[in-house]
Amino acid sequence: NAGVTQTPKFQVLKTGQSMTLQCAQDMNHEYMSWYRQDPGMGLRLIHYSVGAGITDQGEVPNGYNVSRSTTEDFPLRLLSAAPSQTSVYFCASSYRDRPYGYTFGSGTRLTVV
Amino acid sequence: SQQGEEDPQALSIQEGENATMNCSYKTSINNLQWYRQNSGRGLVHLILIRSNEREKHSGRLRVTLDTSKKSSSLLITASRAADTASYFCATARNSGNTPLVFGKGTRLSVIA
Numbered sequence: 001n002a003g004v005t006q007t008p009k010f011q012v013l014k015t016g017q018s019m020t021l022q023c024a025q026d027m028n029h030e031y032m033s034w035y036r037q038d039p040g041m042g043l044r045l046i047h048y049s050v051g052a053g054i055t056d057q058g059e060v061p062n063g064y065n066v067s068r069s070t071t072e073d074f075p076l077r078l079l080s081a082a083p084s085q086t087s088v089y090f091c092a093s094s095y096r097d098r099p100y101g102y103t104f105g106s107g108t109r110l111t112v113v
Numbered sequence: 114s115q116q117g118e119e120d121p122q123a124l125s126i127q128e129g130e131n132a133t134m135n136c137s138y139k140t141s142i143n144n145l146q147w148y149r150q151n152s153g154r155g156l157v158h159l160i161l162i163r164s165n166e167r168e169k170h171s172g173r174l175r176v177t178l179d180t181s182k183k184s185s186s187l188l189i190t191a192s193r194a195a196d197t198a199s200y201f202c203a204t205a206r207n208s209g210n211t212p213l214v215f216g217k218g219t220r221l222s223v224i225a
Contacts, residue, residue, distance in 0.1 A: 004155075033212055042201065042217035043156075058212060090155055099144040099208050101158030 002027050006091050006105035013081040013112045021076040021108050023091030029103070030096035032074040036060065036087040037107075043090065049074055050096050081112045117145075117202040117216030125222040132189040134219040136202030137182075143208045145178055147187050150199045150218070159187075159200075194225045 007022045025032065033048035035058075045058030049068040063085060065077040074093075078085060088109050092102040120135045136145070144163045148156040162169045162178045162185070169176045175188040189196055199220050203213040 035215070040217065043215040045212050045214070048212050092156075097208070099161060099163060099205065101146055101161055102148075102156070102203075102213060103158070104148075104155035106155045 004091055004093055004103050004105035006089075006108050008108060009106065011108060011110050013078070013110065015081060015083060015112060017081050019078050019081065021078070021089055021091075021110075023074045023076065023105060024072050025074075025091075025093040025103070026072065027093065027103065028071060029093035030071065031094045032068070033058070033092050033102075034064070034066065034074070034076045035090045035092065036085075037090060038087050046076065046089075078110075083112045086110060086112045117204055117214065119200070119202055119216045119219040121219060122217070123220040123222070125224065126192055128192060128194055128223055128225050130192055132192050132196070132221055132223070134187045134200050134221070136185045136187070136216055138185075138202075138204045138216075139183065140204075140206065142180075142204045142206055144205050145176075145185050146203045146205070146213065147174075147176060147185075148201045148203060148215075150201065152198070156201065189221075192221075192223045194223050197221060197223045 004025045030051045034046040035043040044060050047066040049055045088107050090107050091105040094102045117136045117138045146161045147159045150156045160171045173190045178185045199218040201218045203215045
């Protein structure tokens with residue numbers, strides 16, 4: 001099925017550990033982004049990419065890295081997990097050069113202890 | 114920082130009634146979008162309205178946009194229990210290649 005696939009769905013990390021959240025889409029969307037969702041805060045943008053090899057920071061980029069080596073994949077790396085990074089993470093994709101709705105993944109629920 | 118602010122934060126109605134949610138934003142936009150999120154799930158795109166449009170319909174959804182007031186409303190007619198979800202507005206400053214900025218959402222409960 002066409003869409004955005006996020007893995008894993010759930011993850012528990014210890015403070016200081018690193019990990020990579022995976023995101024893949026098969027719709028040939030140029031634009032991909034990562035958001036985090038915290039209770040009462042809505043969605044906040046972490047990083048985004050308008051195409052392979054191009055990334056930029058969003059509203060809350062500290063503690064996260066991204067890269068975009070292919071059109072399909074946009075992994076999010078947590079360098080040294082902190083309890084403040086406990087959240088639900090969503091990846092989304094869209095076309096770049098026209099107004100279009102985002103397609104969201106089902107999310108990764110991350111707990112840092 | 115949040116661009117859109119939804120109002121009310123929570124809304125509870127009976128099945129069959131209409132539900133209206135409002136969104137205000139701060140800067141000029143290219144388009145405004147509405148999304149639905151069921152509990153524990155990802156967001157689903159509902160409708161997009163461009164800055165040069167005033168009203169748009171999709172099934173039981175009606176969206177209006179007033180750029181002079183920097184506000185939008187989402188009307189769900191003849192609501193159903195399955196409409197119970199959180200609804201978010203999101204704004205885009207440019208066409209397609211800039212991030213959507215989301216509001217904090219309205220939690221809608223439709224009671225059967």
